[in-house]
Amino acid sequence: MPKPPHLCTCGGIVPHGERCACQIKRTRARNKRHDANRPSAARRGYDHTWRKARVEFLASHPSCVICREPATIVDHIKAHRGDKVLFWDRANWQSLCVSCHSGIKQKEESVCL
Known part of the structure; x- marks a missing residue:
């Protein structure tokens, strides 16, 4: 029997094992902020x-x-x-x-x- 969907914090219903579009968007924004402050690979020693x-x-x-x-x-x-x-x-x-x-x-x- 399939597992039931869950309710996202935004109020959307999301199938089990999947992420809501708002969660994906937040993750991408967080990763973009992190990458903007991160030195390049060469500056971190990977030259x-x-x-x-x-x-x-x-x-x-x-x-x-x-x-x-x-x-x-x-x-x-x-x-x-x-x-x-x-x-x-x-x-x-x-x-x-x-x-x-x-x-x-x-x-x-x-x-x-």
């Missing part, structure tokens, strides 16, 4: 030197440490938050696939904040 180190690391660690699928992302185990020493500490790097980085890792970090 040519990082890209070169990333390629080398993935060549020697090609599998995701979580699911063993092919990795495409070099993730910082402990968030560096601008600390250049921690940023470049290869012991703090791990290979992840997009799925694990976008799902499992992001959920872990949101709990730690």
Whole structure:
């Protein structure tokens, strides 16, 4: 039996498992405000030197440490938050696939904040 729809704070009825258009709009606006204040990737350290180190690391660690699928992302185990020493500490790097980085890792970090 399907689950019943829920009532949004705006008063709209939303099917189970979906988000109301007003919620999507609020999320997009919040993300846009966040991105406007965020430095560029290069200013955060993800420049040519990082890209070169990333390629080398993935060549020697090609599998995701979580699911063993092919990795495409070099993730910082402990968030560096601008600390250049921690940023470049290869012991703090791990290979992840997009799925694990976008799902499992992001959920872990949101709990730690």
